[in-house]
Amino acid sequence: MSPRPPVLEWRDARIRFGGAPVLDGLNLSVAAGRSLVIIGGSGQGKSVTLKLALGLMRPDSGQVLFEGAPLPGLMQRGQNRLYAASGVLFQGAALFDSLTVWENVAFRLLNADGVARKPARAAALDALAQVKLEPSAADLYPSELSGGMQKRVGLARAIVARPRVLFFDEPTTGLDPSTAATINALIVDQVKRLGCTAVSITHDLISARTIADEIAMLEGGKIVWRGPTAEFDQTDNPSVRQFRRGAAGLPDA
Amino acid sequence: MDALARPARFNPVAAVGALTLGVLRTVGAVSLFAGRGLGAALSGPWFLGQLGRQLMAIGFMSLPVVGLTAVFTGAALALNIYTGGGRFNAEQIVPQIVALGITRELAPVLAALMLAGRVSATIAAEIGAMRATEQIDAMRTLSTDPFRYLVAPRLLAGILTLPLLTAVADAIGIGGGWLVSTLSLDFSPAVYARATVDFVESWDVVSGLIKAAVFGFIVTLMGCYHGYTAVGGARGVGQAATRAMVWAGVLIFASDYLMTSLFTER
Ligand SMILES: Nc1ncnc2c1ncn2[C@@H]1O[C@H](COP(=O)(O)OP(=O)(O)OP(=O)(O)O)[C@@H](O)[C@H]1O
Ligand SMILES: [Mg+2]
Numbered sequence: 001m002s003p004r005p006p007v008l009e010w011r012d013a014r015i016r017f018g019g020a021p022v023l024d025g026l027n028l029s030v031a032a033g034r035s036l037v038i039i040g041g042s043g044q045g046k047s048v049t050l051k052l053a054l055g056l057m058r059p060d061s062g063q064v065l066f067e068g069a070p071l072p073g074l075m076q077r078g079q080n081r082l083y084a085a086s087g088v089l090f091q092g093a094a095l096f097d098s099l100t101v102w103e104n105v106a107f108r109l110l111n112a113d114g115v116a117r118k119p120a121r122a123a124a125l126d127a128l129a130q131v132k133l134e135p136s137a138a139d140l141y142p143s144e145l146s147g148g149m150q151k152r153v154g155l156a157r158a159i160v161a162r163p164r165v166l167f168f169d170e171p172t173t174g175l176d177p178s179t180a181a182t183i184n185a186l187i188v189d190q191v192k193r194l195g196c197t198a199v200s201i202t203h204d205l206i207s208a209r210t211i212a213d214e215i216a217m218l219e220g221g222k223i224v225w226r227g228p229t230a231e232f233d234q235t236d237n238p239s240v241r242q243f244r245r246g247a248a249g250l251p252d253a
Numbered sequence: 254m255d256a257l258a259r260p261a262r263f264n265p266v267a268a269v270g271a272l273t274l275g276v277l278r279t280v281g282a283v284s285l286f287a288g289r290g291l292g293a294a295l296s297g298p299w300f301l302g303q304l305g306r307q308l309m310a311i312g313f314m315s316l317p318v319v320g321l322t323a324v325f326t327g328a329a330l331a332l333n334i335y336t337g338g339g340r341f342n343a344e345q346i347v348p349q350i351v352a353l354g355i356t357r358e359l360a361p362v363l364a365a366l367m368l369a370g371r372v373s374a375t376i377a378a379e380i381g382a383m384r385a386t387e388q389i390d391a392m393r394t395l396s397t398d399p400f401r402y403l404v405a406p407r408l409l410a411g412i413l414t415l416p417l418l419t420a421v422a423d424a425i426g427i428g429g430g431w432l433v434s435t436l437s438l439d440f441s442p443a444v445y446a447r448a449t450v451d452f453v454e455s456w457d458v459v460s461g462l463i464k465a466a467v468f469g470f471i472v473t474l475m476g477c478y479h480g481y482t483a484v485g486g487a488r489g490v491g492q493a494a495t496r497a498m499v500w501a502g503v504l505i506f507a508s509d510y511l512m513t514s515l516f517t518e519r
Contacts, residue, residue, distance in 0.1 A: 051390075054390070054394060055393075056390050056393065056394075080396060083393065083394050083395070083396045084396055086394065087394075088391065088394045090387045090390070090391055091387070092386055092387060094386055094387040094388050094390065094391040095388075095391075096383075096388055096391075096392075097388075107392075107395050107397070108395040108396055108397070111300065111395070111396075111397045111402065112395060112396035112397050113396075157395075167394075
């Protein structure tokens with residue numbers, strides 16, 4: 001019997017926008033049920049790595065595979081399989097500002113799955129409760145919410161259809177420490193409870209240590225270190241040491 | 254001589270070549286976008302709630318401004334034709350020329366221009382802001398095609414409502430001519446009305462409505478395309494809105510000339 005393929009795999013992915021390559025032969029994979037966090041400095045290509053995995057960008061060369069099958073081209077249909085199985089929390093939450101909170105959370109159910117409004121609303125309220133939001137928030141518009149609440153609504157929208165794969169783009173950036181801790185806890189809770197595979201990018205090390213089973217460090221368009229979270233604080237890898245020092249507010253070694 | 258002081262040599266052939274390539278690339282991109290949008294608009298399944306919203310926002314909310322434009326244009330046109338006709342002792346031609354000018358040309362073009370001002374910039378700003386805040390990416394990951402959810406309802410609303418607005422502008426514009434002719438030019442109300450009805454052929458009206466459907470497509474397409482392809486945050490959204498409006502205007506006039514020359518019996 002052949003082993004199960006990784007849920008997601010970047011195979012020698014390269015991409016450039018005019019100048020120097022942003023990703024220069026990225027190799028990385030995530031096994032089912034694991035939570036991988038990709039860290040790296042600003043502008044190192046973390047967001048691009050995530051966009052490749054979501055089929056929102058194409059690599060110039062190399063491949064991204066979902067459950068062993070390469071993602072099809074942008075203009076083709078057939079990313080449906082990936083999207084049907086995943087939930088994404090975008091950096092700015094990316095809530096639809098013309099829709100109410102519950103319509104945002106239930107967007108997939110209403111518009112892709114053909115669920116009627118009543119059961120869709122019930123499912124949305126359920127997801128909102130899981131992220132500790134009161135039902136009274138359901139009929140507000142995103143512009144009436146604080147940044148932290150928007151993130152929670154975004155999380156509710158990501159989990160409402162019980163996805164197998166969760167993506168988090170900078171889940172705690174721009175949040176105060178206590179809200180960030182809440183979001184981290186919610187993510188851990190969801191990943192553990194739903195048994196999801198999770199891919200996150202962040203430069204918040206506290207968040208990374210909390211939500212990751214494994215950490216991968218992106219630098220110069222490649223993965224320069226990868227290992228279990230417990231080993232991250234022990235490794236002598238110079239890039240990782242540098243990153244740890246920077247995160248702790250220490251001067252460069 | 255110092256190399257720095259010398260201006261870079263300008264190569265006109267290369268410049269023309271680069272410009273041509275740029276234009277071709279844009280035409281290609283717009284055509285692909287239009288094809289995808291039309292495909293989604295014509296094939297269904299449709300997001301009827303979104304379509305209803307856009308019919309209201311694009312069509313119904315444009316009625317007052319289109320109506321006002323039409324009544325003043327019809328009235329001014331009547332006065333001008335009266336002056337011009339007077340030079341040939343042919344003042345009685347006013348109702349016929351007003352009707353022809355309004356139905357074939359002015360109602361569709363002016364309604365389209367008003368729509369371009371009101372709607373194309375709004376669409377570009379809406380969709381551009383959604384692009385800038387990753388809402389379009391989010392929509393795709395929620396298994397919903399933005400071409401179906403965002404683009405198709407707007408294109409359809411433009412194609413369906415601009416002919417209706419134009420029909421209203423036909424009536425109101427001719428009414429404006431009638432009003433000023435009977436109030437200040439000594440036309441008999443009944444004679445003017447009779448002359449209009451006897452003269453106008455159905456093709457005068459229908460050709461104007463066909464133009465309007467094309468213009469409705471152009472106005473909404475420019476809004477959607479420039480919004481969808483906006484880059485660079487708030488500033489990019491502003492630029493997208495301006496571009497959408499300008500290009501909608503230019504393409505309205507260009508396609509108007511093309512269609513008019515097609516529709517002219519020679
Ligand atoms: N669509 C694009 N067009 C042109 N350049 C891009 C595009 N997307 C990303 N880039 C460039 O790729 C590089 C990596 O960007 P990316 O957003 O992935 O960085 P990041 O690691 O997420 O940084 P940050 O932590 O600041 O978000 C940057 O230099 C950026 O300018
Ligand atoms: Mg980023």
